[in-house]
Amino acid sequence: MRSVPAGELKSGAPEGVEVQVLGHLIYYLPPVSREETKAVATVPVGTALGCLPGLLDIPHFEIQSYVVNGQAVTDLSRVLGRGDTVVLLPVISSG
């Protein structure tokens, strides 16, 4: 699996799938990819959801849910296709 540096492939890049990262998860991504309360990365088409933590360097236990095209998905073997959009929601990290 090839990691695509966040910010290198921006939203809309045809060869990638856009992943929006919210909450404190944005601090795992390079500052260049952050916009206020979200950060955007792009991963290759064909990436499985379960590979996102490794690709983006986010500990898996910090991710509360994976939302694909507006729907929460629990099957982490789900492979991302062209045109999919993904949102990663954080766990409560206030204590």
Added chain:
Amino acid sequence: MNLNAAETAQTRAVAVDATTRSITCSPLEDAVRRRYLGGSYLATHLWLESSRLEVDPLSAANALVIAPGLLTGFPIIAANRTSLVSKSPQTGLLSESTVGGFFGAKMKAAGVDALVIKGSFDVPSYIIIDGDSGTVEVEDAGALWGQDIFRTFEVLKERHGEDLDAAVIGPAGENGVYFAAVIFGGIDSRAAGRTGMGAVMGSKNLKAVVVRGGKTPKPADREGLTQAMREFMVQVRERAIPWGKYGTSGGVISAEAIGDLPVDNWRGGSFPGVSRITGQTMAEQGMVIGHYSCWGCPIRCGKDVRLGVGDRAGQKSHGPEYETIGAFGSLCMLDDPQYIAAANDLCNRLGLDTISAGCAVAFAMEAYERGIIDDEMAGRPLLWGDGEAILFLLEEIASQRGLGGILGKGTRIAAKHLGPLAEEFAIHVKGLELPMHDPRKYTSMAVSYATGNRGACHLDGMTYYIETGNYPKEVVGIEADTKNLDGKGKAEIAVKMQNLMDAFNALGICKFMLKAQLSPASMARWVECCLGWPCSREDLLETGERAFNLRRLCNVSLGITRKDDTLPPRLLTHPRPSGEAAGSLPFLGEMLNWYYAIRGWDNEGMPTLKTLKRLDLEEYPERLGIKTRVLSP
């Protein structure tokens, strides 16, 4: 009074009768220790031995019990918590407030497992427990009365040495603010904030309890404990230490993202200014100048900040925690971290609970917006997001001046003063203002808040750890399918987590250890290693359940029934208008039915006789004046 033999000191309670100034020290019987362990549970037991539930909370007849947890002070990661138990002026219920820091470990080192303070001093006084000399004495606090907490702490250090810790009240406690806090550690503050224990101390003319000296207790099985710590440290290193970089304040941005952070006195859904008030932003902007920990904890989640506004601008202070940022920030629509830090600093100096204080300010701002309060009554305009207005109101509350005299009684009583419309936006359960986790997001929190023994309390349940899959449900015996939760499942989560949290309270372990997935089985092993008693996971969970039910019985005795196990109307009927939790409302009635059934309580929320028998609590209804005929079989 001489404590004697600090070496064998693991079983002592000191009783101070403030009225007569007599001090006695008595051993805690082994059976009492094994049954009530320590912390909140032991303190509840000792309070019931000392006072009657119907006492006026601010009278001399209301005892205050301070008890470190059973494991507090042992060489265990994050075993440092202390409980304060008394009847709360804010809720009218037998309540507790717990705190981390160093105080409990020092109490243990000094050889005191519990301090019971009865009566009331005729003049301002403080108690000093000295583990080196083995003495407990009462000193005059006349020169300290009226001083703020940081100054008091400094004077106490000048008098008694740098190595002390002290539980101190400020002007708010002296003036009887119903949500006055007790602050420990001076500027590196840790607060026993909730339920007004500061006011109880103030009513006793008790400015401070100081503790110093002594020897750290020795575990029965040092090798076993060292091994257990080594194993637990793996989880702490992976999951908790990285979190400590920003501490609780680092969670603000996520809470907003997922719809958990309350906004605009619980009317809003999203807070556009959130990125300006997060712990990460405070660190990036150079506000955070240091980190500190509680006793025995490598996580260092406490933050030092440099203040930028207020009368202490330029000076160091304790950084605002998540709850404080929520209470003065998004709840009051304030997006300036400097004013939030200044409000936090003021609360720590004056001795105010930041959660209740922030809620009271937000309540006042909404009342002002609606024209229920005008400029004359408020003393100035109270506009949303106005940091100066917040600082002004905090001073007014602590000194009980003007509108502050009403707000200082808590939002429940303040709303009664201001009329029925105000009652609609007074956000509390049983008189205790809600903490900063929205029960419309993780709805197991709704039933947990509604049934919390001290009122709305996130620490009573912390059920979101299970709902989010962030803590393994199996270790507490939760059977519900957490991926597909119905009312029964949410109720089960609330019951089992409340039991676990009461076990944490009895042992004195920081609840943030849930982050490191600390299990009751590990905690039981620690008890065995420290005390040499046999202890199992089941023992601990049952002790937690027993403690929770005992406190419920106290509440029942004080008239609490199903009608009180509810949420403010706004949270039951008004969904968040935007954001990740938009449209969601808790189905409380259904959850409550399941909750009572799982607990073995009747439909009115009273433990049945069968339940009391199972938990070995049968003696209590009679002791607490509950007619057993009102209890179901």
